Amino acid sequence: MNRRDFLKISAALGAGGTLPTLLGGCATQPLPGSGQVSTTPTVCNMCFWQCAATLNQEDGRPWKVVGHPDDPHCDGRLCTRGTGGIGAYEDRDRLRQPLLRVNEGGQQRFKPVSWDAAFDFIVRRMNETGERYGKDRLALFSHGGGGDHFHRLLQAFGSHAYAHPSFAQCRGPREIGFGLTYGEGVGSPDRTDMANSRCIVLIGSHIGENLHNSQVQTMIRALDQGATLITVDPRFSVAASKSAHWLPIKPGTDMALLLAWMNVLINEGLYDHDYVARYCTGLEQLTAHVQPFNPEWAYLETGIEPTVIRATARAMAQAAPATLVHPGRHVTWYGDDTQRSRAIAILNALLGSWGRPGGFYRQEKVELPPFPGPKPPKPASDWKTVVQADFPLVGTGISNQLVEHSIGDDAFIKGWFVYATNLPMTLPGMTDKIKAAAESLELMVVVDTMPAEITGYADVVLPECTYLERYDDLRNKPERTPTLALRMPAFEPRHQSKPAWWMAKQLGERLGLGRYFPWHDYTFVLDWQLKQVGSSLAEMQRLGVKRFARKTQPYFAEGEAVRFNTPSGRIELYASLLADTGHDPLPRYTPPERPPQGFYHLNYGRAPAHTFGRTINNPQLFELMPENSIWVHPSAAALHRLSSGDYVRLENPDGKRSNRVRVRVTERIRPDSVFIVHGFGHTDDRQRLARGVGADDAALMHNVKIDPIMGGTGMRASFVTLIKSGGVS
Numbered sequence: 001m002n003r004r005d006f007l008k009i010s011a012a013l014g015a016g017g018t019l020p021t022l023l024g025g026c027a028t029q030p031l032p033g034s035g036q037v038s039t040t041p042t043v044c045n046m047c048f049w050q051c052a053a054t055l056n057q058e059d060g061r062p063w064k065v066v067g068h069p070d071d072p073h074c075d076g077r078l079c080t081r082g083t084g085g086i087g088a089y090e091d092r093d094r095l096r097q098p099l100l101r102v103n104e105g106g107q108q109r110f111k112p113v114s115w116d117a118a119f120d121f122i123v124r125r126m127n128e129t130g131e132r133y134g135k136d137r138l139a140l141f142s143h144g145g146g147g148d149h150f151h152r153l154l155q156a157f158g159s160h161a162y163a164h165p166s167f168a169q170c171r172g173p174r175e176i177g178f179g180l181t182y183g184e185g186v187g188s189p190d191r192t193d194m195a196n197s198r199c200i201v202l203i204g205s206h207i208g209e210n211l212h213n214s215q216v217q218t219m220i221r222a223l224d225q226g227a228t229l230i231t232v233d234p235r236f237s238v239a240a241s242k243s244a245h246w247l248p249i250k251p252g253t254d255m256a257l258l259l260a261w262m263n264v265l266i267n268e269g270l271y272d273h274d275y276v277a278r279y280c281t282g283l284e285q286l287t288a289h290v291q292p293f294n295p296e297w298a299y300l301e302t303g304i305e306p307t308v309i310r311a312t313a314r315a316m317a318q319a320a321p322a323t324l325v326h327p328g329r330h331v332t333w334y335g336d337d338t339q340r341s342r343a344i345a346i347l348n349a350l351l352g353s354w355g356r357p358g359g360f361y362r363q364e365k366v367e368l369p370p371f372p373g374p375k376p377p378k379p380a381s382d383w384k385t386v387v388q389a390d391f392p393l394v395g396t397g398i399s400n401q402l403v404e405h406s407i408g409d410d411a412f413i414k415g416w417f418v419y420a421t422n423l424p425m426t427l428p429g430m431t432d433k434i435k436a437a438a439e440s441l442e443l444m445v446v447v448d449t450m451p452a453e454i455t456g457y458a459d460v461v462l463p464e465c466t467y468l469e470r471y472d473d474l475r476n477k478p479e480r481t482p483t484l485a486l487r488m489p490a491f492e493p494r495h496q497s498k499p500a501w502w503m504a505k506q507l508g509e510r511l512g513l514g515r516y517f518p519w520h521d522y523t524f525v526l527d528w529q530l531k532q533v534g535s536s537l538a539e540m541q542r543l544g545v546k547r548f549a550r551k552t553q554p555y556f557a558e559g560e561a562v563r564f565n566t567p568s569g570r571i572e573l574y575a576s577l578l579a580d581t582g583h584d585p586l587p588r589y590t591p592p593e594r595p596p597q598g599f600y601h602l603n604y605g606r607a608p609a610h611t612f613g614r615t616i617n618n619p620q621l622f623e624l625m626p627e628n629s630i631w632v633h634p635s636a637a638a639l640h641r642l643s644s645g646d647y648v649r650l651e652n653p654d655g656k657r658s659n660r661v662r663v664r665v666t667e668r669i670r671p672d673s674v675f676i677v678h679g680f681g682h683t684d685d686r687q688r689l690a691r692g693v694g695a696d697d698a699a700l701m702h703n704v705k706i707d708p709i710m711g712g713t714g715m716r717a718s719f720v721t722l723i724k725s726g727g728v729s
């Protein structure tokens, strides 16, 4: 067992930088002067939408980053966060050199070491762990493309356990829910055809606040063309403000509304009879199932008037099939999330929108072959049957389950690689478990550009260079137009930072696994791949973005025979796989828990200036939004004697308290709820801007509901109260 003290990377290890100012310290220029302007293609990494962009420099100094006009992800325009890319490059608090945990005189601390020393340590620990427990006991947590290089490394070593928190803490329920219904998920970017929608239904969505670029642009286009927007949210969100109908639903009752909408569509005969007869199975069971759930029943659960439920169902039917009931993106809420996503999938099937203009289109990507190399060895055991045996319908890693199976001397997982994901602020209410896992693990390697809470538990911290300083894999996402985009370095890596592909290759060679990295430099891989599809690295360095012709049609043809990848080959309104695995084959409503007296539903969301906690310390974006605030209804504010601008601490029913956070009194939130933007409340000293500002919602989540089908963490079932705070942080 390795007891690890939580280590804050001291400012002394990273300070003394060349960037002089806290704010406005970036060397961005308002306009180019008479200097030499040069451009470099890149792909924005400020969130995971991956918009293609161009980095402009003047006389070798960063000037600005702008959207690529040929790119369908951004249509030539970056969002607020995307324009902050230079801030990430210039952040004075970046990780600068490899760090190794050492114990000197009974005190643990991080010591700056050479890359060789860091790699030697990791290789020694990997080999010792492999000899002692087996080579299949390492796990990878990653968010972002660079993680694929470590995935290759661990697979070559013999470990296949990996997880992206973007599954179990975000999109997983909809991918499983839609997969059970249509035989395939929604994908990312989402295959939503909003530009052609005549009616869009958003349920608890962050669109407009979480700026997934092309989604927001297409939604605005649809609204300009007269589409009807229906927004279901306890909060008057940005999207709600653009809506024909805002349904301020009681938190946790969305399933009741969805069942009532199905009830109306079926009982009023408003569903797409031809589409359902041609493509679906299970209408009979669904019809019987939804009979009790009429709008009058739903009113008592949701607080939404029966007339509104009927009117909105009819509006959806009137615009169908160009009606999109949006599947959402961050959909891990109450633990019944796969079932709620199933209900959304079913509603879309009744409206005939899957495969139709204005609903969901068929995606296509470029057929880019992988670089030739040996197949990784088969792991000694099937980690999924050990780590997530209770979730047989899930084919990918469930991050919270991997943590659970890393705790204790007899845990299956013995070592972690953590790439670009700050687990304590990502996995709700799991800081103590992450700490317990850190005490049990034989090795923890953290790879990132910035220090964060997770780096405090690492044995080794490896500084990655930012996206403006590196090549990465080609962006090749399934979408409407198959498109490749190139990210290439505009600058030499600052300090001693390095790209992920270089780190993985170096480790592979030291482990005797060099044959899995059969190239000298990653440009060789990119050029080889591009040549297989009639392009080249030289061409992409010039173009940045290249579009390819589609090979399939984006929509179903009239009367087309379609075989869906489900057991029946049809759209399954009644999910046979759920029945086979002991789950409800039709979505069932479970009333949510209500907050204790004096407590409120804790709702959280996004803001246009930040991506989770990753960008808070970015000097450009910090200037735009330096702290979060807690939205409080005037009735709750009166009860707690609060005014806008006061500071409070949030306290959950277990007595856990947040940092102080500023109050915003507003009628835009229900009286039984509060709302906060996620990502603030950092505790790591080395993030000198972000540390201590605002409150962290994830740390307050005391009532995390595990989805019984996909294992993810439902994060909207927690409660907080408001404790008036003085001026001290």
Ligand code: SF4
Residues within 6 Å of the ligand: 044, 045, 046, 047, 048, 049, 050, 051, 074, 077, 078, 079, 080, 081, 082, 083, 211, 212, 213
């Ligand atoms: Fe960058 Fe914004 Fe695109 Fe995300 S949506 S990749 S932050 S420009």
